[in-house]
Amino acid sequence: MEQLIQGNEACALGAVCAGCSFFAGYPISPSSEIMEWMARLLPARGGVFVQMEDELASMGAVIGASWTGAKAMTATSGPGFTLMQEHIGYAAMTETPCVIVDSQRVGPSTGMPTMPAQGDVMQARWGSHGDRPAIVLTASSVRDTYEMTIEAFNLSETYRLPVVLLLDATLSHMRENMEFPEVQVVTRARPRTPEGFEPFGSPEFLPFGNGARLMVTGLVHDEAGHQRASNGGAGDRLLRRAIDRLEADTELITHSRRHRLEDATLVFIAYGITARATRAAVDQLRADGVRAGLLELLTLWPFPEELVSAVMREAEAVVVPELNLGQVALLVRTASSGTPIVPLGRMNGSLLAPDEIATAGRTALDGSGVTR
């Protein structure tokens, strides 16, 4: 049966379906309904909801809860996401499974708190200092939001990583009919015995209070958890192992959609809310006889370079519409072997309309270049 659901509500429902039993957050537009829904859903299910004093505290509490074995998440938006970066780095350093939902709004700074943007793509990957493994997902419909929230939990449990789901103000607040799909839920593996278990560098996870005395630190450490702050060998080894594991599994982690790409000479690469308008633009262009197609990315990091490179191979022009000034276009450019890449950027709080995207496509085919 179909139900009329809001994007933020779908996110909360997806989280509960994935087994989330701990939510800590701080109110911020346009993500607040996610925490409001979690506050309604979790107590009756025996889960924990707590409104913390700020975003740093929210993310700290999420990590603490995850180390007791709970599936834990927070949800925020631009400025709050920026505040969380230190602890996202801590979660990566300590191999802590958790989910961070960022409903993007126009920035920098307070920007336009209720208007959509896609300006956090790079922050989601590189916002914390240092190099780290990262998984970043996105969504373009209410049903996607539900499914990708579950996928965010599944990937975080599989890879023991903080996983970021990027929504935006429009997707968060729009309502669509959706049917609840069958889903698979993954829960982190536990070691058979705490005896001799090395808590880091393993896909298995041993929570506090299970017969071991664990050491968790954001300092560089070895597999046992001993800090090795003046000898980087162990940290380098553990981080590289995690990064390599994601690289090797990029195909498994990559979610994407193809729309009329088969014989396309004009290729659009889009994601999130902008992918919807791009789909309409492709249909418009096709009706006019232009061989247009869309690759929609649902996984932004690890960036699916091979996939992107493959769809561009036969293209005469590639357009990357997005609500920022070319963050994914920059990545697409690195995957291109000569096909001209045209960024179509915007950051004024309005969405890109199908007409504008179609026009950018025609211009790109004409070879007149950048429409930024």
Added chain:
Amino acid sequence: MRHGEDLREYLRDEAMPNVWCPGCGHGNVMAAVATAFDRAQLDLDDVVVVGGIGCASRMPFFLDTNAMHTTHGRALAFATGIKLARPRLTVLAVMGDGDALSIGGNHLIHACRRNIDLTALILNNGIYGMTGGQLAPTTPQGFRSTTSLMGSIEAPFDAVELALAAGASFVARTTTFDFDEMPRLIETALAHPGFALVEILSQCPTYFGRLNKLGAGRALLDYEKDTTAPLEVVTRDDLVGKLPIGVFREEIRPEYTRRYAALCERARKGADG
């Protein structure tokens, strides 16, 4: 603690030697914590010691419990998540004064306000030790640090007054000079069903003592003794200006994880919005 008591079973051999300078008070506090664990007969598998960043916050490494060494100022945020998700665990946060009262001040007042069943130790040495002796929010006015070489012009925080105002249900202060009192207070704080804060004045010979020409370990212990007085007598004329030590509040107030469990029960019965 009596002389000769063997506390080695509470320490993590592999993490030694510790990072503390000769004459630092933090090791004495750790001995008091181990003594309190011993007297309370806690199962160390179910104890999590959470630290922030700084000299004091290194203590989790050296105690043979679960250890979570977190980020600067945020120990109580992590501790809150652990305790809420698994209330049966005993959670002890060990922080320095800069950690708890400067960068982490927000988390401290809110943990007090929630009255969540955590024990928090603030090891207050009046200076930033790990970064090299800079001004702390606890440095007394007129005292020198590497960022206040002419003497601090700032008013220091009083952690006890702050915790009392913010709603902590157990609040105490002691010093590393009060060697028998420390474990007793920590044991009481661990057993207290609510947010328990113990501020412990600890000595930093390397920076606080040297920059302020107060001498090293022994002399700094005397300084602690000379500048404090028991709460019960501190109003006496001859003790004016001394910092009171003792138990400032010990009350049973509604505790957060128990309140949350009751809320879940109500929600299960269908009382949610």
